[in-house]
Amino acid sequence: MPEVLVIETAYWSLSVWTKEIEKPRKQLLATHQARGNPLPETSLRFSPALAYPVIRSETGEIPVLDTQENIQLPKPVFFENRTYEFEFLFSKDVTDTAIIHPSLSVESSFRLTRGSLRGGINFGNDIGWFRLGILFWAEEHEITQHISFEVLPLKMDLQHDFRIIHGEIDRLYPLWRFSIAKKTVQEFNLQRRPHEYFPLLWLSLFNTFRIELLNAVKVIVRSPHSRLMPIIRHAKPESIRGRINAPLEEKIRAGILQNDKPCRYRLLEHRLSVNTPENRFVKMVLTQCNRKLKEFKKKAVDANASYGYERLSDSFFREIDLWQTELTQRLTDPLFREVGNDYDGMPYESIVLHHKTGYAKVYKIWQQLKLYMEFFGRESEISVKSVAELYEIWCLLEIRRLLNELGFEEEVFRSADLVNSGVEKRLRNGQGTAFNFTRSDGIKIRLAHEPLFPVNNKQHHREIISWTTPQKPDILLEAEFTDGGKIFWIFDAKYRIDPENRNHDSIPDDAINQMHRYRDALIHINDKPDGKAPQSRPVIGAFVLYPGLFAEKTGTNPYFTAINAVGIGGFPLLPGRENLWLKEFLTEKFSDPKISSLYRRPDTDDFLLHESVRIPPTGLTLSRYSDLTLVAMAKNKAPEYNKRFRNGTARWYHMPVETYGRKLAGEKTIREIRHCAIYMYDPETKERNLEFIYDVQSVKKICRLELSEEQAGDTEKNNNGNYWLFELGPSRRREMPLDLPGARFLLTGLTDILRANDWNELSNRHQVSS
Template identity: 25%
Template sequence: MTIGNSYILMGGNLQFQNEVGLSTFEIRHENKALITVTIEVFPTKLDYRKDYKKLLEEVNDEIYNLAYHFIKKTHLGGAKTKLEGTPSRSEFFRLIESHFVKLMQAIQRIEQQPHHKFHTTHRKVRGDQLGRQDQQARKYLRKRPHLLVQVDKGGINLGGQHVMPTNGLNIRKEVTYDTHENRFVKWIMIRLEEKLDDLIKTLQFRADYTVDGDIIVRLNDMKQKLKDKAQSYFWKSISRLDRSVMSLVLQMAPGYRESFQIYLLLSRGLALQGNIYNMSVKDVATLYEYWTYLKLGQLLGRKYEMVDQDVIKVNHNGLFVNLQPNASAKRVFRHPKTKEKITLIYQKREQRLPTITQIPDTMLSIEKKGKDYEYQYVFDAKYRIDFALNDTTYGRNYDGIPGPMEEDINTMHRYRDSIVVNEEGPFERKAFGAYVLFPWNNEDLYQSHKLYKSIEDVNIGGLPFLPNATTLVERFVEQLIDKSPEEIQQEGILPRGTISEWESSIEEKVMVVKISDSEEYKLALHNRYIKMAVNRLNQNWQEVKYVSLYTTRNVMEENGVTHYAEIKEVKVDGDAVWFIVDNWKLLANIIKPVGYGISNYVVTSLNNLLAAKELPELFMKSNDERTLWRMLGRFSGRVKYGA
């Protein structure tokens, strides 16, 4: 800056925070730019040319995939097309693949009930064959008076004379399907065939892209179906479109309406709204947070069926993306074999805690058969990494291997310790593990890191996660889903369910008694007692605290173990033993016999009784045996047990 003859050197710092990419600033004087400077900021934790752009692409792709899934389930309800512009080739592919079947169904419906009009023609006939004359036919006779001849009666009364034409024009009305609306639908088929052909050629001649042969086959199949349809008997007679068309038929008639809507979507693309589109694409930390949630959902979607999601919602303005700082979103999946529910929640607010509300980036909740609560795991995206440089404490502690920041690991401890539940007893942790997801791509090297091994020890640690480094996360999530509740319980450090598991390990014994007579069954339930002959009782029957009823088919059609009750008093009367019980409790599920039943009675644990679904489970003696049975039972309903 110049003041008189003096110069002042002005300095300052520019803080870009987490923003990367190109930034331009100008030095102006009186609204005139004196100098323009463009700076490109490169991220230190990502390969800018590969990983950063890949993050952008994958976030965009997954958002649109979810939108197409939503539209597919809601029959285009709430979807809005862009007002201008054309979709990218990748967007066009996803759109036409999602809607091709519906488009062909709409065209088939048009063929069954096509729009038509009446076409009027005139044919020259003898005078005695003439019928009602229209304006054109009368004009024909008016210009040819020599065709009129005088007759005795009938004919046309003209100036007191009866005349009759020797020939004239007869009206003939024919149905034609060559309407503007049908021409437009045929044009749609030809236009889409051309776009598919362009996409196929683009994919086949790209040197930097390995073409998936299956995609080419699907594209060629769609192209051929459109070509065959356009050349079929009905559409072959339809002329070429020679003008723009907009009619109520296209907007409202069955078949035409769907064809028109789908074509608009294919030709313009889908308009989505939401805070994610107001986010600066330079804000790489927020971008990484969005990407981790969407990528986890994509990995789950490869192996498990998605049954619900609210990442994409609909309101009066159309579709919008429900990823924003003050709201949560979720995707729900179902295990194809066990039918267990898997829920991935973005920014789940854990409220009503003893301390403060916790909002982890991503919460994975896994349902397990036989448990009335879910197993929850925290995945927190942290766009930070310690490169373990030489002569640093981190480098010395972790053998020079880059990894997550130690303060982020401490945050995971906070999440797991503070997310608790209180259900008529002491607080129990319901988060079984917490993991930092951080931007690093050397997965092989990181497996030697202490904070990776700590996951196995204490269920807290870090996992590298980038577009080209997803193997460790994918493998780990799959292991969490496939583990049995008993395995999870053993790995945790006093997580939720530990107290109940410990209490149930002090096994209270139950005597499951065979009841073959319906009258005996009614008396037992009504009078709350079981009477057994002494010679029916073997050793250790005195240790039982509960008694349960196993009914045969003589008692009820759907037989099995139905009720249990706590023993209040035992009376011995000669050769009989009376078990006086408290109120009978109905089991949640009838424990059904599989191939064989109970000959007299069997002693099992209360824990076994409450968890069992089939009779063989009551005969199992060891925890390992029960764990194996339940693990197999999660995946198959036809497990056999040989006692």
């Protein structure tokens, strides 16, 4: 396949190659078409401008008419997570070639071989403008040339989606997203918002205005502001020249008449001087900028040593040294030797600083740096953290937003513990943000970012640990219900889409496998001797959040079946969209009080009834309660059938599957029932007395026509409906029959049945009764 880009100049030529370039182009087109957006323009930028370069893409030569700073490409070329091979070939007149980039990993990926510089770069999740420089000597001159192009994301819209992500993150993690020496940088539109002093942003702003500042100082040096300044000196009479005022003349005459020794007389003169407040201001600006560059370099050097590997290149530090040298050269100008260092503000409003050429520019630049505003435009660029890191934080905030829509209010917000790390911001000890929510129905939710579950079973203060390796999921959602129970879900943000699935956006297999790992690895330790299992798995669901695009209003989540069956799956999540599938999932779990017809306060049982939670190891069974008891009524049938229920010797009880599913909890709890409290209606006394409780030997589903008269009290040969058949064991008798107010179905506990004196004293398990 031909090169995707070729640039030829008088001294050098660059060829760029990658394989299967049409595949990412089609994915980019699909991403933007699905959003109804046009493809972003793709261009090359040159600094300094190139004179009559020859530029070709795989589609042919691109016409260049003049010296160019910006060349429009017919098709996008550079994409995330792709490897590109770069080769610079130099003419015979060129010597001492080198690559320039702030990142050492970029510089070290190139090597000089046979008169060319060759290197391979995979941009990974770094998107934005990639600025690559070459340094060489030609015709006894050192020449530096930079080439810039934009690396595009394939899963999102760079302009729309990431503007939303940056805005949300900046409110929660101020300044955290900015980084140093990434492969790419991003441009920023005009904004006005004060910030704390942050070296990385200050450096970006200074670089934006550096040339303007130096040029303005050149203008000032050529035509400095000066004014008549009062100067006091003392001189002998014979040294005084020119006219003198009358009072001084009288003093000199009196001194001569008195025949005193010659003395010096005080003279007040006015001379032009450049030691004005305005010039002292300009000197202060240069001095402060030079000092801050020195401080930044020291922090960057210390940070580079603390990474455990060299991350910043020598050319990055050489560029900062160059900036310092330029400022120092300006400060050594004869003008500033005559200017004092004692600038302590302007004693008056200076027309010179506001309007005079040079001074006005320096004043404006200093105000922007001093007020520390984001004043970014096309020429202002700064590295940000990778898309994967930004997407992870945004997913946390999106879940937070959806919980707010379900009526949860933030009770406590523990902001991210951000600390300065060299010239960047990081989270202290890897701990993230936690949100605590409450709702009027008593449900409490904790949403945590990157909680750490260590490997240490001796840390009794930790409820959840891992026995093998430390686990650190992206997002943990913990819900506490009014019955005291807690349920946990894990969400893991993955800025990835399976490239092999062409039918729809899907999650890579290894990301799904990681969800199985989280659910299996995390163990809840119960140290209290309360009869509960000392170890249990607290996470009932683990889900991937990924940037898939679907028509959620009309489609079905491709992971819907897996989520319901085993509690593992994923949800597409994109900025600027409703993200309905995740919202529906959360609504199903916690209900929405605003929808009164559908609202019912959930409790722990609601989540532990799901089949995905109740999958036991082969050969074992799982149950929520060890004494779950069904309260139900037996219909009047044959006399012998009725008699057995009245004297506590019944052996069988049957119930339509449809009735159980409608009145109680369907098949989710049927096999958990350990006892049956069966009562009968007495038509003579019109009483319903619950007296006997039976042990349940087995439960099975059977067709009604297969039930014998002994099992059902009669036979129905034409009824092919499904029934639950309980095989009853020995019964136990209450001391006093319990009178029931009407026909009742209920799931409760055996102890409650034996001790209750009133129907209302019975616990209602699984919140199902009638």
